[in-house]
Amino acid sequence: MRAFSGSREAFAAALLDMAEYDERVMVISADSLKAMRAVPFGEQYPNRYVECGIAEQCAVDVAAGMASCGLIPFVGTYCGFLTMRACEQLRTFIGYTHLNAKFVGFNAGLLGGEREGVTHQFYEDIGIVATMPGIQIFTPADPAQCYHAIRMAAEVEGPVYVRAGSGREVSVYGNDAPFATSGITVWKRYGTDALLLSNGFVLDRVLAAAELLSQREIHVTVADINILYGDDASEILREMAAANLVVTVEDHNINGGLGSYISKLACENRPVRVHRIALTSYGESGPANELADAYGFSPEAIAQAVAAARTQQ
Amino acid sequence: METKELQEIASLLRFEAVRMVYEGGDGHPGPALSSADIVTALYFDILKIDPANPDWADRDRFILSKGHACPIWYAALNERGYFQPKVEHFHLRQLHSEFQGHPSMKNTRGIDMTTGSLGNGIAIGAGMAIAAKATGKDYYTYVICGDGELQEGLCWEGANMAAGRGLDNLIVFIDKNGYQSYKTVDYTVGRNNPAERFMAFGWDVQEIDGHNFDEIKAAVAAAKQNKGKPSCIVCNCVKGKGVSYMENNNNWHKGVPTKEQFALAARELRGISL
Numbered sequence: 001m002r003a004f005s006g007s008r009e010a011f012a013a014a015l016l017d018m019a020e021y022d023e024r025v026m027v028i029s030a031d032s033l034k035a036m037r038a039v040p041f042g043e044q045y046p047n048r049y050v051e052c053g054i055a056e057q058c059a060v061d062v063a064a065g066m067a068s069c070g071l072i073p074f075v076g077t078y079c080g081f082l083t084m085r086a087c088e089q090l091r092t093f094i095g096y097t098h099l100n101a102k103f104v105g106f107n108a109g110l111l112g113g114e115r116e117g118v119t120h121q122f123y124e125d126i127g128i129v130a131t132m133p134g135i136q137i138f139t140p141a142d143p144a145q146c147y148h149a150i151r152m153a154a155e156v157e158g159p160v161y162v163r164a165g166s167g168r169e170v171s172v173y174g175n176d177a178p179f180a181t182s183g184i185t186v187w188k189r190y191g192t193d194a195l196l197l198s199n200g201f202v203l204d205r206v207l208a209a210a211e212l213l214s215q216r217e218i219h220v221t222v223a224d225i226n227i228l229y230g231d232d233a234s235e236i237l238r239e240m241a242a243a244n245l246v247v248t249v250e251d252h253n254i255n256g257g258l259g260s261y262i263s264k265l266a267c268e269n270r271p272v273r274v275h276r277i278a279l280t281s282y283g284e285s286g287p288a289n290e291l292a293d294a295y296g297f298s299p300e301a302i303a304q305a306v307a308a309a310r311t312q313q
Numbered sequence: 314m315e316t317k318e319l320q321e322i323a324s325l326l327r328f329e330a331v332r333m334v335y336e337g338g339d340g341h342p343g344p345a346l347s348s349a350d351i352v353t354a355l356y357f358d359i360l361k362i363d364p365a366n367p368d369w370a371d372r373d374r375f376i377l378s379k380g381h382a383c384p385i386w387y388a389a390l391n392e393r394g395y396f397q398p399k400v401e402h403f404h405l406r407q408l409h410s411e412f413q414g415h416p417s418m419k420n421t422r423g424i425d426m427t428t429g430s431l432g433n434g435i436a437i438g439a440g441m442a443i444a445a446k447a448t449g450k451d452y453y454t455y456v457i458c459g460d461g462e463l464q465e466g467l468c469w470e471g472a473n474m475a476a477g478r479g480l481d482n483l484i485v486f487i488d489k490n491g492y493q494s495y496k497t498v499d500y501t502v503g504r505n506n507p508a509e510r511f512m513a514f515g516w517d518v519q520e521i522d523g524h525n526f527d528e529i530k531a532a533v534a535a536a537k538q539n540k541g542k543p544s545c546i547v548c549n550c551v552k553g554k555g556v557s558y559m560e561n562n563n564n565w566h567k568g569v570p571t572k573e574q575f576a577l578a579a580r581e582l583r584g585i586s587l
Contacts, residue, residue: 062443063440065426
């Protein structure tokens with residue numbers, strides 16, 4: 001495993017590592033090679049890097065064509081341009097055809113788009129992809145998980161959407177921690193007063209909230225959910241079975257993402273109160289941490305929301 | 314294959330396309346008849362394919378970007394021997410049929426790419442052409458687009474990148490019949506000039522009679538000589554070609570013949586009385 005710093009560098013590192021032994025791995029850019037930090041891949045493998053220009057629909061279609069010929073193309077670009085501008089191409093030519101192409105949506109969420117503002121902040125992507133049967137959804141929490149998510153995306157058969165950060169996310173996982181195939185990694189077991197389920201790059205904030213709650217004699221369990229709408233949710237359900245209250249936290253719109261997924265699991269398997277902490281409006285420009293705090297993702301705000309949800313039981 | 318033979322096959326395919334729309338009770342006969350001679354030339358003269366081995370890695374690829382014309386494609390695959398036993402009744406657009414309303418690579422043997430949503434064929438074909446170059450294969454990728462379809466911006470995203478990548482193993486036919494769903498292309502966007510447009514995008518461009526087999530074959534041969542650019546062959550076609558009451562009558566963009574109309578088509582295309 002070569003070294004990397006942020007999630008985008010992790011993406012490039014994973015591709016460079018895989019390219020050494022798998023000639024099928026290709027990178028498709030929608031003028032996003034620099035933004036993806038994948039310039040080293042383009043330089044080292046000019047024949048395995050395809051530039052489509054600022055044309056996301058074209059990039060997804062090119063991936064479909066290449067995958068139909070046995071290659072494993074990775075399209076990496078801003079997650080909203082990928083999942084919204086090229087939504088129909090993903091659905092019809094990737095989901096429906098079940099071709100073996102991989103899609104990495106970068107700079108997801110408020111944290112990912114931060115100073116760029118609403119045009120570059122995307123909190124709808126999971127909700128969109130989740131309605132396309134057959135596309136797996138990986139949501140790595142930090143750079144190390146992003147590396148392993150990219151590697152796993154190449155290994156599994158069929159289309160995968162990886163929701164990745166921008167480099168603003170805090171590293172939580174160790175570099176060697178696997179990308180959990182169960183879709184859940186439990187981080188803290190302080191108690192069963194509530195089960196806090198985190199998704200993506202708010203994990204450090206949820207863990208900090210758990211510490212604040214412990215100081216207030218509310219003892220929670222914290223887990224990271226890294227695969228959404230997967231085939232096997234048994235491990236997630238096992239954790240939910242021990243909880244009287246589940247709180248979901250995600251840098252995504254309140255509809256369609258983790259909260260919706262966990263609510264579905266609860267309704268279908270074991271009714272339990274689910275409180276969702278997520279975005280209910282569009283965002284605005286701002287430094288990543290200030291922005292996340294302002295929109296309800298500060299550890300204190302999360303802790304208060306959990307405490308309040310408990311009193312509503 | 315000799316021109317006379319190709320003409321004979323094209324008539325058969327046209328009849329089969331009309332028959333499957335008639336029997337299925339739904340479909341787009343006009344667009345299918347427009348593309349019939351290009352499809353016939355490809356499947357019976359040009360394409361390097363093996364019907365017994367539809368997944369052959371070195372085969373030429375074909376994408377019917379104007380996927381609503383698929384009855385002519387299904388007919389060609391059937392006559393070319395892709396289905397064993399040969400299909401007698403296509404059950405077009407019927408529940409659980411192998412022959413979907415628009416082409417589906419998951420449902421139908423011999424279909425290299427799902428289509429139907431207009432505008433995608435050029436970019437997907439570019440992906441196939443890139444794959445050929447990346448894997449050192451010498452196959453060609455052929456695409457048929459409609460002239461109305463070119464109103465989709467994605468066509469030009471694909472045209473742009475195919476030229477930028479120098480994909481001389483990509484050959485796109487424009488079935489230029491002048492019509493689209495509602496009215497003419499001229500009425501809709503003012504100018505139906507795909508040759509000028511593709512030339513401006515840096516493609517090698519030829520313009521031919523899309524119902525003349527000698528011209529289709531010669532244009533493909535010339536396109537293969539061209540190096541460093543993708544090729545566009547603008548084919549002047551007649552929508553509904555071969556069935557008198559459908560020719561240049563846009564009511565047949567989508568429509569189902571009556572029993573009497575079907576009998577007339579059979580007489581005109583096959584010289585048979587039903």
